[in-house]
Amino acid sequence: MYANRMSYVVFYQGKQVIDKLKSMPVDITYVSEKQGYAVVYGDKDIEANLKKQLKDVKGFKFVGASQMFDANLNF
Numbered sequence: 001m002y003a004n005r006m007s008y009v010v011f012y013q014g015k016q017v018i019d020k021l022k023s024m025p026v027d028i029t030y031v032s033e034k035q036g037y038a039v040v041y042g043d044k045d046i047e048a049n050l051k052k053q054l055k056d057v058k059g060f061k062f063v064g065a066s067q068m069f070d071a072n073l074n075f
Contacts, residue, residue, distance in 0.1 A: 006044045007066035011037045014059030024053065039066060 008026075010017065013036050021028055026042040042050070047063065054060045 004044050005041050006047070007068065008040050008042060008047060008050065008063055009037055009066045010040060010050070010054070010063045011061040012059050013061060016058050017054065017060050020054060020057045024050070026050070036061075 007029075010021065012018070018028075018031060018038060021038060021040060024042075026040040026046070028038055028040050030039040032038070047065070050063050054063060
């Protein structure tokens with residue numbers, strides 16, 4: 001059984017975004033407080049939901065697909 005998951009990068013400024021991500025159905029794999037981004041894993045169809053829920057959070061800048069994600073790997 002293969003999981004249909006994707007890696008996303010969330011750019012932010014401030015700690016409110018990380019607190020919101022912790023309450024969402026994503027796995028936070030890396031947080032760079034100095035550069036202001038977090039790498040999260042979630043289902044492929046969750047990107048629109050991430051944008052919708054984070055757009056009202058103070059400090060949120062952008063969410064997009066991670067360039068380090070390899071679609072050929074199945075886990």
